[in-house]
Amino acid sequence: MMILVTGGAASGKSELAESLCRGDGAKFYIAAMRPFGEEAKARIERHHALRAGKGFTTVERYTDLAGLRLDARGTAILECVANLAANEMFDEDGAVSDPAARVLDGVATLAAQCERLIVVTDEIGADGVRYDAATEAYIAALGRINAALAASADTVIEVVAGIPIGIKGELPV
């Protein structure tokens, strides 16, 4: 099954995603954020600390998610789609103008390898700021990716101030 977790910045998406990984099976954390700069490092450290001692295998995968093969079937967290889409769109090695197909293929391929896949994404289109054309294209692409992921997900949860709100399907126990 696939659960899509969305929400704004610092809303508690990571904590919720980890709380959805119960059970004794294999647990993977697929990290899409490149560790560039002190802030990204601090954020990654925070995510590491949240998962510490919980038996996760961390897999760093910044682009080409469709090429990833997990060595066991279990639960995986993909965090996060906004990074993955930006990496596909803006990376010097292999930037594509529309990352949707690559991201969606990647998530589908990953979902087929998991008992439970928790996909974390971001809400970025609600600030009413005018951006340059490339950023506007990125916002639109991520919006379409989120809509397509929500269509194929069993459950969609929005996190607001740490509170999970069911948008589609049942909130998992």
Place this chain on the structure above:
Amino acid sequence: MVLILGALGAGKKAYARSLGYTDEQMSASIDSDAPVLLNLEEAVRTDPKETEAAFDRICKKELVLCREIGSGVIPLDPTERDWRERTGRLCARLAKEAAAVVRVIAGIPVAIKGELPCR
């Protein structure tokens, strides 16, 4: 304490008034005696550390209103990023302590934790 969240202009203050609070009972200052705290996000922006340190005092308010600011593109400016991050984390902490959390969308209050308070 009831935490009231929503976008700029969503109707947070109008909802507080609908609960019977007057404008005189609302203040943006944490140290005021007013039972309703307005614009928590501005306090975070003005003095993030002081605002975080005032957590217990914020929890003693009857209503805490805070604008949701996290659903946009990651700002290029580090101060702006820090503001978003701290406001989001503080709201999540307050939501844990709150008896109810209400999110106002297009003027409509939606209880996302507990019961919707009404007059």
